[in-house]
Amino acid sequence: MNTQHNLSSRIPTRSPDTPPTLGIRNSTEGYGLIAIALHWIVALIVVGLFGLGVWMTGLTYYDDWYRRAPDLHKGIGTLLFLIMILRVVWRATNVAPDDESGISPLQLQAAHLVHLLLYLLLFVLMSSGYLISTADGRSIDVFGLFSLPAIVTDIPNQEDIAGAVHWYLALSLIGLAVLHALAALKHHFINRDRTLKKMLGIPPQPTDQP
Numbered sequence: 001m002n003t004q005h006n007l008s009s010r011i012p013t014r015s016p017d018t019p020p021t022l023g024i025r026n027s028t029e030g031y032g033l034i035a036i037a038l039h040w041i042v043a044l045i046v047v048g049l050f051g052l053g054v055w056m057t058g059l060t061y062y063d064d065w066y067r068r069a070p071d072l073h074k075g076i077g078t079l080l081f082l083i084m085i086l087r088v089v090w091r092a093t094n095v096a097p098d099d100e101s102g103i104s105p106l107q108l109q110a111a112h113l114v115h116l117l118l119y120l121l122l123f124v125l126m127s128s129g130y131l132i133s134t135a136d137g138r139s140i141d142v143f144g145l146f147s148l149p150a151i152v153t154d155i156p157n158q159e160d161i162a163g164a165v166h167w168y169l170a171l172s173l174i175g176l177a178v179l180h181a182l183a184a185l186k187h188h189f190i191n192r193d194r195t196l197k198k199m200l201g202i203p204p205q206p207t208d209q210p
């Protein structure tokens with residue numbers, strides 16, 4: 001009896017045509033489930049918070065949402081901060097997927113700079129939001145789960161300065177995110193590479209461009 005043949009026939013092997021499944025962690029071939037989930041959750045929250053922020057500044061004292069909208073904005077903003085900490089830790093402890101071939105070094109550098117700026121803008125934006133909300137010494141209540149104490153309260157005109165910084169950074173972040181999304185769509189529809197597919201968790205197909 002050929003034992004070697006019997007043993008190897010019992011080991012399940014993946015046919016070269018079977019696409020690899022999506023892992024929890026990143027690989028050099030693409031982003032993993034956690035990085036993908038974090039990316040799209042953050043994207044959704046950023047757009048939602050921007051819309052909510054613009055809408056709530058137009059509310060008057062007599063509107064039902066006059067107090068509830070800012071509470072929601074602050075609560076979600078604080079949760080976003082925690083999610084972003086998790087994202088940075090996950091990013092630092094995972095490999096970055098390989099860049100697509102055929103993209104010029106300058107374009108790659110620009111893309112990486114935009115990613116870095118998106119992270120930085122988000123953190124400064126959230127910090128300025130914290131400084132507006134806590135300028136009067138009141139802590140931020142996060143949906144009754146916990147509260148964030150007011151630590152810095154003595155900057156002159158803190159609320160106004162932090163408010164202006166918050167508004168202009170929010171505009172810059174949305175502008176940069178639109179640019180970033182357009183670049184992703186260009187890669188998908190014009191270059192026809194896997195840049196967007198990697199962030200959507202679509203595994204490589206035999207029909208993909210090399």
Ligand code: HEM
Nearest residue numbers: 042043046047091115118119177180181184185195196199
């Ligand atoms: C408002 C929201 C968004 C923010 C803050 C954001 C932020 C980021 C960041 C920081 C990265 C780098 C990830 C890393 O290196 O770990 C990234 C990657 C990526 N994002 Fe976004 N993003 C947003 C919206 C979008 C949208 C709307 C699209 C698609 C239309 C998109 C498509 C992508 C793709 C394809 C990558 C991977 C790029 C690559 O591998 O070179 N993003 N995003």
